Amino acid sequence: QLQLQESGPGLVKPSESLSLTCTVTGDSIITTAYYWGWVRQSPGEGLEWLGTISSSGDTLYNPSLKSRLSISMDTSKNHFSLTLSSVTAADTALYYCARVHAPGVVRGGEFDPWGQGTLVTVSS
Amino acid sequence: DIQMTQSPSTLSASVGDRVTITCRASQNINIWLAWYQQKSGKAPKLLIYRASTLETGVPSRFSGTGSGTDFTLTISSLHPDDFATYYCQQYHSYYSFGQGTKLGIK
Numbered sequence: 001q002l003q004l005q006e007s008g009p010g011l012v013k014p015s016e017s018l019s020l021t022c023t024v025t026g027d028s029i030i031t032t033a034y035y036w037g038w039v040r041q042s043p044g045e046g047l048e049w050l051g052t053i054s055s056s057g058d059t060l061y062n063p064s065l066k067s068r069l070s071i072s073m074d075t076s077k078n079h080f081s082l083t084l085s086s087v088t089a090a091d092t093a094l095y096y097c098a099r100v101h102a103p104g105v106v107r108g109g110e111f112d113p114w115g116q117g118t119l120v121t122v123s124s
Numbered sequence: 125d126i127q128m129t130q131s132p133s134t135l136s137a138s139v140g141d142r143v144t145i146t147c148r149a150s151q152n153i154n155i156w157l158a159w160y161q162q163k164s165g166k167a168p169k170l171l172i173y174r175a176s177t178l179e180t181g182v183p184s185r186f187s188g189t190g191s192g193t194d195f196t197l198t199i200s201s202l203h204p205d206d207f208a209t210y211y212c213q214q215y216h217s218y219y220s221f222g223q224g225t226k227l228g229i230k
């Protein structure tokens with residue numbers, strides 16, 4: 001059964017970098033049928049797509065965050081990671097990782113399943 | 125950027141009611157739309173993809189219609205377990221979500 005688990009510090013200081021890792025069990029992150037993505041949810045707010053990475057390491061970022069965001073993968077550990085630089089209080093959110101169906105004839109772009117999420121607070 | 129607008133933002137209904145939530149895209153997204161259900165404190169769960177295809181295991185009281193810019197999610201007869209927040213998401217160009225529709229008990 002596929003499971004995703006986010007990990008990382010729960011508290012980050014303003015202007016520093018936020019780094020999170022999503023460990024995948026039950027499937028390989030190099031399977032070409034899927035991408036892997038990050039979504040965040042500010043307290044009491046909706047969902048914001050951050051970025052995705054393909055099995056070959058190609059990345060796609062939300063244009064509004066592109067200058068501060070980096071997503072990478074470590075196939076030996078079967079995990080992928082997010083780094084967001086120069087954080088402010090506006091980056092305080094619940095960060096989710098998810099598997100994303102790769103573009104295809106029938107499916108492509110749905111986020112399923114999701115990790116349980118990890119809360120990151122930006123504060124001094 | 126493709127903006128997704130859901131209506132209503134909040135909705136109150138009773139068990140057994142038929143409920144419809146609307147999602148409008150700022151440009152043509154064909155049928156590349158998904159619907160999710162999120163319960164309090166939980167991660168979103170995929171309900172429907174490709175605008176109208178029910179994900180495996182999702183009850184048949186959920187249905188989706190639409191193409192182009194206008195889409196709907198319908199719950200034919202509300203169950204107690206269905207009170208949650210619902211989001212649409214487009215995947216025609218990058219990815220973006222609607223602001224959500226909170227379905228509460230009347």
